Amino acid sequence: MVRISGIDLSASKTVEYALTDIYGIGLTTARKIVEAAQIDKEKRMTDVGDTEISRIREVIESNYTVEDDLRRIVKQNIVRLSQVNCFKGRRHRDKLPLRGQRTRTNSRTARNSRGI
Numbered sequence: 001m002v003r004i005s006g007i008d009l010s011a012s013k014t015v016e017y018a019l020t021d022i023y024g025i026g027l028t029t030a031r032k033i034v035e036a037a038q039i040d041k042e043k044r045m046t047d048v049g050d051t052e053i054s055r056i057r058e059v060i061e062s063n064y065t066v067e068d069d070l071r072r073i074v075k076q077n078i079v080r081l082s083q084v085n086c087f088k089g090r091r092h093r094d095k096l097p098l099r100g101q102r103t104r105t106n107s108r109t110a111r112n113s114r115g116i
Contacts, residue, residue: 002045004057005067011046018045019056024066033059 002009002018009018019030034041037055039048048056060066065073081089091098097107 002048002053004053005060007067009045011044013045014041015039015043015045015048015056016041022060022066024064024070025060029064033064036063 001011004019005022007022009021011018015034016027016030019025019033020027025033031041033056036059037052039052039056078089078092082093083089088098096103101107
């Protein structure tokens, strides 16, 4: 079991897909990380050595914001929007969709939580 950024990565997955278990790393970013760390993308996590894991860690820590730091930044952005009282901030506060989705027939769960 490999642990990177506080997350246990699945040993049965390939390196690219295992890295997507980390919050803030999608498939495209995972491919860039594997390329920067110079690791074969077909390798499974069980076959990756300690030196390769340390290279992956270095690439992630030096170039990307992931896990707790990223969650904190996203939360601060939402709080800032609601304090400024902009449209998106008010929608966040009311727990409604904020990207233009309709609410008359969809977003049933958001509307029910508000008691509408």
